[in-house]
Amino acid sequence: MAELRWEWARETDATVGPWQGDVDFVAAVATWLGDDRRTVWTAGTHELAIGMVCLTEHIRMPSPRRAAGGRWGYLGHLYVRPTFRGSGIGEELVRRVTETADDRGYAKTVLSPTEPSIALYERCGFTRDNLHMARRR
Structure with a gap:
């Protein structure tokens, strides 16, 4: 890592x-x-790590409408070594994050994309939401 x-x-x-x-x-x-709120996945072999991604859990503050605040995830730190980009590794890492977020019952998963990464995230079900992108369960 x-x-x-x-x-x-x-x-x-x-x-x-x-x-x-x-x-x-x-x-x-x-x-x-x-940090227990953080889950990280890597791709590669024992000799060479070629990609990574992180999912961090956030807990919403309770509100008068919902005593339990609810949880959501933040996808961050997606990185694939340049020589392996375009091979599907990034998409597989994002898929792991979204499956885990769904299994945990997160209301949404958000991220802050770079311009070159937007198409990847759109293929994975994220939509633009101001400066962030979000994928709702």
């Missing part, structure tokens, strides 16, 4: 050097992964 996140950052920030197994960064990612 840490290496994938590092490679993702390198794509958008030329000041990020090549991955060399930064121990502090690995520890920071491990701490981030320890």
